[in-house]
Amino acid sequence: MQIAQPLQLAIEELSKLPSIGTKTAQRLALFLLKSDIDKVNSLTSAITNLKEKLRFCSICFNISEEDVCEVCLNHKRDRSIICVVEEASDVIAIEKTNEFSGLYHVLGGVLSPLSGVDPNSLKIKELLKRLESEEVKEVILALNPDTEGEATSLYLAKLIKPIGVQVTRIARGLPIGGNLEFADEATIGRAVINRINL
Amino acid sequence: MRLNYIKLNNFRIHKSSEINFSGHLNYIIGGNGQGKTTILEAVYYLCTTKNYSSSPDSEIVRFTEKEFEATGLFSDLTENKVRVYYSSEQNKKYYFQNDKQIYRAASIIGLFPVVILTPGDHSITQGSPGDRRKFIDSIISQASDTYLNYLLDYNKTLRHRASLLNQIKETGNRSLFGQLDAWSEKLIITGSELISAREKFAVGFNGYVSESYKIIMDESEIPQIEYYTLEGKYDGDYKERFRKLLESKRNEEIRRGANLAGPHRDDFIFGINGKNLKTYGSQGQHKTFQVALRFAQFFYLKEKKGKTPVFLLDDVFGELDSKRSVRISEYLKLVGQAFITMTDFSDISNLTREEDDLIIKVANGAVSYG
Ligand SMILES: [Zn+2]
Numbered sequence: 001m002q003i004a005q006p007l008q009l010a011i012e013e014l015s016k017l018p019s020i021g022t023k024t025a026q027r028l029a030l031f032l033l034k035s036d037i038d039k040v041n042s043l044t045s046a047i048t049n050l051k052e053k054l055r056f057c058s059i060c061f062n063i064s065e066e067d068v069c070e071v072c073l074n075h076k077r078d079r080s081i082i083c084v085v086e087e088a089s090d091v092i093a094i095e096k097t098n099e100f101s102g103l104y105h106v107l108g109g110v111l112s113p114l115s116g117v118d119p120n121s122l123k124i125k126e127l128l129k130r131l132e133s134e135e136v137k138e139v140i141l142a143l144n145p146d147t148e149g150e151a152t153s154l155y156l157a158k159l160i161k162p163i164g165v166q167v168t169r170i171a172r173g174l175p176i177g178g179n180l181e182f183a184d185e186a187t188i189g190r191a192v193i194n195r196i197n198l
Numbered sequence: 199m200r201l202n203y204i205k206l207n208n209f210r211i212h213k214s215s216e217i218n219f220s221g222h223l224n225y226i227i228g229g230n231g232q233g234k235t236t237i238l239e240a241v242y243y244l245c246t247t248k249n250y251s252s253s254p255d256s257e258i259v260r261f262t263e264k265e266f267e268a269t270g271l272f273s274d275l276t277e278n279k280v281r282v283y284y285s286s287e288q289n290k291k292y293y294f295q296n297d298k299q300i301y302r303a304a305s306i307i308g309l310f311p312v313v314i315l316t317p318g319d320h321s322i323t324q325g326s327p328g329d330r331r332k333f334i335d336s337i338i339s340q341a342s343d344t345y346l347n348y349l350l351d352y353n354k355t356l357r358h359r360a361s362l363l364n365q366i367k368e369t370g371n372r373s374l375f376g377q378l379d380a381w382s383e384k385l386i387i388t389g390s391e392l393i394s395a396r397e398k399f400a401v402g403f404n405g406y407v408s409e410s411y412k413i414i415m416d417e418s419e420i421p422q423i424e425y426y427t428l429e430g431k432y433d434g435d436y437k438e439r440f441r442k443l444l445e446s447k448r449n450e451e452i453r454r455g456a457n458l459a460g461p462h463r464d465d466f467i468f469g470i471n472g473k474n475l476k477t478y479g480s481q482g483q484h485k486t487f488q489v490a491l492r493f494a495q496f497f498y499l500k501e502k503k504g505k506t507p508v509f510l511l512d513d514v515f516g517e518l519d520s521k522r523s524v525r526i527s528e529y530l531k532l533v534g535q536a537f538i539t540m541t542d543f544s545d546i547s548n549l550t551r552e553e554d555d556l557i558i559k560v561a562n563g564a565v566s567y568g
């Protein structure tokens with residue numbers, strides 16, 4: 001079967017996106033082809049703006065419009081606490097809670113010897129530098145509670161503790177408002193094992 | 199839980215077979231290679247999405263065909279229709295529960311508890327520590343999701359750590375030691391959870407095995423299961439001991455680029471009257487022990503899950519004398535529903551068939567009721 005080259009190209013580019021397979025890419029390309037040119041233009045300019053107007057904060061590596069992000073610039077934020085997360089999307093998740101008023105540090109991933117991710121591929125040196133120069137008293141490790149996230153937390157804790165900064169890890173357990181009976185057994189099991197004194 | 203019905207299409211020798219099972223004992227009779235064990239294999243497939251032997255899905259497909267399918271109807275409080283379909287052209291397996299496709303095999307584990315006794319069980323008492331760990335881990339994983347998750351987490355940690363140890367071995371790069379410390383700590387934390395769960399299990403499971411063994415054998419023989427972890431007997435202080443052991447192995451681990459200490463090297467020692475079964479047991483004692491372990495597993499899971507497992511026994515009477523065989527068949531009446539393959543019913547004298555028991559004859563992949 002022959003596919004017009006511009007269509008073929010669009011399908012190929014779309015299927016490079018995460019979680020987009022060839023079939024979905026094909027559907028999206030055909031959808032765009034049928035759409036008004038205005039709609040397509042606003043999509044392309046949104047994508048171009050994303051790249052042209054956004055970058056990573058030079059301090060915390062969060063997404064930012066300027067060299068330094070709004071969180072880092074905000075003087076009302078508590079400069080004595082840094083919350084370490086894997087990706088910028090985790091900053092958005094924590095910001096939505098309105099429960100945290102400190103600063104962030106985006107690692108850009110977690111350690112994984114199997115896939116060749118070592119400390120140099122993450123923003124760890126930059127984190128340690130911040131701990132030297134700033135008035136930081138506590139680092140909260142908010143990495144995912146999976147194998148690699150936990151190993152990375154242990155690695156960071158070993159590096160940070162000697163500096164004299166307190167290291168904490170976010171608690172894990174049952175989702176709020178979630179009924180015990182609807183949580184999966186592994187989550188309940190872990191919550192029971194990691195129970196706390198009252 | 200009961201399995202009421204099964205349908206097989208192009209499943210090994212079975213071109214198209216349908217069976218309505220009894221809620222009591224189902225004796226599946228047939229010669230070698232006629233397709234009687236295949237029925238157990240299919241039931242196991244429906245319960246777990248996997249084959250109990252390690253043969254690949256493609257080997258299940260009937261000669262010259264391109265796909266196989268197995269359907270089963272289970273019932274306890276509700277009815278459950280389970281279907282497995284495999285296409286060798288796509289080399290893909292599909293699993294359906296009540297006509298809804300299931301994508302994660304892990305979400306099936308434990309849903310339809312199953313216990314299978316096979317001639318391959320000899321490796322549990324006579325084989326390597328790895329065979330015994332696999333046996334014990336499969337029971338605890340079926341009973342506890344938390345354990346299964348720790349096990350998967352621990353195995354992943356092992357793979358990462360092995361990769362790191364190998365990098366250190368290859369490059370001699372000392373700057374990797376910091377990472378190694380972190381992965382060692384992760385290994386100790388997760389491994390200790392496994393050790394404590396296995397220890398707790400071994401203590402409790404001992405009672406189940408004693409009970410089963412007593413019923414099959416004489417009271418004069420008392421079986422034991424002892425947990426050997428971290429190169430010694432369990433003594434409660436495992437976290438510190440794990441850490442010390444790991445430290446003592448550090449140089450060797452780096453030299454060999456491999457994980458050399460932890461619960462992935464544990465063993466369970468089986469004994470009778472205080473004597474090591476592996477060293478001193480007779481053929482008959484081994485077989486009896488293997489059967490007792492599976493009965494113990496059945497009653498353990500039944501209690502832990504509050505759900506009666508499907509009990510499959512492949513050629514259980516094969517190597518046993520008729521006294522022991524009769525005791526086992528009496529014992530099976532306490533189980534409720536079970537599926538038992540054998541070559542010939544009349545081979546075992548004194549074996550009684552109750553009214554509700556079913557005899558299913560299998561010849562060249564065709565099924566008839568006897
Ligand atoms: Zn910033």
